[in-house]
Amino acid sequence: MKAFLQIALLFAMLTVVGWLIYLNQGSVSLVLTPPVGGVYYVTNPLPLGLFLVIAFLIGLLLGYLIRLLQDIFK
Incomplete structure (x- = not known):
C-alpha cells in the first residue's frame, strides 16, 4: 500500500509539473551579467514553466x- x-x-507531482510547463510555454532567458563591452551574457531560452519549477525546487x-543547519547549531 505504501x-x-x-x-x-510521484504521478501527481509529475502531472502538476507538466501542467505548469504546458501553461507557461513562453520562452525566457536570464541575463547573467551586466553589459560587458556591449554584450549581455544570457542563458539559452527555456520555457517559463521550467524556470518556475527550478526556482521552486531550489527554494525547497x-x-x-537552512533548517538542517539550524538543527545542527542548536
Whole structure:
C-alpha cells in the first residue's frame, strides 16, 4: 500500500509539473551579467514553466538546508 501511495504521489507531482510547463510555454532567458563591452551574457531560452519549477525546487532545497543547519547549531 505504501508503494502505491508513493507512485501515486510521484504521478501527481509529475502531472502538476507538466501542467505548469504546458501553461507557461513562453520562452525566457536570464541575463547573467551586466553589459560587458556591449554584450549581455544570457542563458539559452527555456520555457517559463521550467524556470518556475527550478526556482521552486531550489527554494525547497535552500529551506531544507537552512533548517538542517539550524538543527545542527542548536
